[in-house]
Amino acid sequence: MLSEVLLVSAPGKVILHGEHAVVHGKVALAVALNLRTFLRLQPHSSGKVDLNLPNIGIKRAWDVARLQLLDTSFLEQGDVTAPTPEQVEKLKEVAGLPDDCAVTERLAVLAFLYLYLSIFWKQRWTKEDLELINKWAFQGERVIHGNPSGVDNAVSTWGGALRYQQGKISSLKRPPALQILLTNTKVPRSTKALVAGVRNRLLKFPEIVAPLLTSIDAISLECERVLGEMGEAPALEQYLVLEELIDMNQHHLNALGVGHVSLDQLCQVTRAHGLHSKLTGAGGGGCGITLLKPGLEQPEVEATKQALTNCGFDCWETSIGAPGVSVHSATSLDSRVRQALDGL
Numbered sequence: 001m002l003s004e005v006l007l008v009s010a011p012g013k014v015i016l017h018g019e020h021a022v023v024h025g026k027v028a029l030a031v032a033l034n035l036r037t038f039l040r041l042q043p044h045s046s047g048k049v050d051l052n053l054p055n056i057g058i059k060r061a062w063d064v065a066r067l068q069l070l071d072t073s074f075l076e077q078g079d080v081t082a083p084t085p086e087q088v089e090k091l092k093e094v095a096g097l098p099d100d101c102a103v104t105e106r107l108a109v110l111a112f113l114y115l116y117l118s119i120f121w122k123q124r125w126t127k128e129d130l131e132l133i134n135k136w137a138f139q140g141e142r143v144i145h146g147n148p149s150g151v152d153n154a155v156s157t158w159g160g161a162l163r164y165q166q167g168k169i170s171s172l173k174r175p176p177a178l179q180i181l182l183t184n185t186k187v188p189r190s191t192k193a194l195v196a197g198v199r200n201r202l203l204k205f206p207e208i209v210a211p212l213l214t215s216i217d218a219i220s221l222e223c224e225r226v227l228g229e230m231g232e233a234p235a236l237e238q239y240l241v242l243e244e245l246i247d248m249n250q251h252h253l254n255a256l257g258v259g260h261v262s263l264d265q266l267c268q269v270t271r272a273h274g275l276h277s278k279l280t281g282a283g284g285g286g287c288g289i290t291l292l293k294p295g296l297e298q299p300e301v302e303a304t305k306q307a308l309t310n311c312g313f314d315c316w317e318t319s320i321g322a323p324g325v326s327v328h329s330a331t332s333l334d335s336r337v338r339q340a341l342d343g344l
């Protein structure tokens with residue numbers, strides 16, 4: 001039983017290089033951002049557990065007594081490779097969702113119930129717990145876009161800066177604390193359709209597309225090398241190399257067919273301020289990242305953010321290399337986060 005407020009957070013993440021190529025066995029570099037999503041678990045005396053996910057408009061409640069009576073041993077059966085249809089059915093029964101509930105909402109509720117029924121009471125997660133969280137997050141990814149590489153769930157779970165290739169993960173030892181802009185073009189897109197589009201283009205033009213994937217792989221490796229050097233002694237020349245890599249990868253991603261006019265606009269607007277950007281993740285809209293060089297004056301950063309906002313985009317300034325999914329005590333939280341949670 002929950003006796004005190006428990007706070008859990010997970011980082012936002014971006015792929016620096018290697019999106020799409022990673023689906024085809026190439027290297028990707030992914031980093032966790034210092035922009036986090038928080039979950040607050042708070043005890044109260046109504047005898048119910050209430051779920052409130054304001055960003056996606058979900059409010060549901062279950063009787064705690066009923067949940068406690070449930071046989072949750074089905075969640076503990078060995079390794080989680082893929083949830084069996086029976087396990088999902090059982091979680092659905094517990095969730096009691098209406099038939100017309102949207103898929104994303106259904107998944108959010110099922111993921112919550114899974115955490116609630118199995119691991120929420122722990123104050124510190126072990127490596128095994130994190131592996132389990134990572135595996136469940138991967139299954140969520142599979143439902144959302146069919147054939148995920150696993151890079152997104154891995155970086156959200158483990159945090160920091162990761163090199164990812166075919167399920168093999170290694171952490172970059174001392175990644176530099178790069179400052180970036182994360183810009184959401186707000187153009188909706190389907191990761192599943194974009195991943196399938198790249199596959200089709202590869203099948204249609206193997207001689208043209210395979211070298212692009214090989215080149216993206218080389219960009220990821222070069223970026224990893226430069227980040228390694230920067231961890232020791234960052235210098236402006238290295239930022240210039242990172243900018244060149246960003247530009248080359250952005251052109252490759254356009255050639256793979258995952259660009260979008262909104263992303264072109266993002267690149268042009270930041271270029272006018274002397275900054276370099278690329279899409280991050282699936283492309284076709286969605287988000288882009290812009291590298292902020294050291295020594296850039298804050299008014300220039302603000303002017304760039306304003307120019308992007310004027311295009312109708314959302315823009316955040318943040319840094320890379322944040323911790324992965326974490327449990328917090330209420331007192332350890334930043335006052336702004338506490339206020340935001342209290343305002344819900």
Ligand code: MEV
Binds near residue numbers: 018022280281282
């Ligand atoms: C999506 O964030 C990243 C892709 O490479 C897909 C994947 O790795 O699963 C496009």
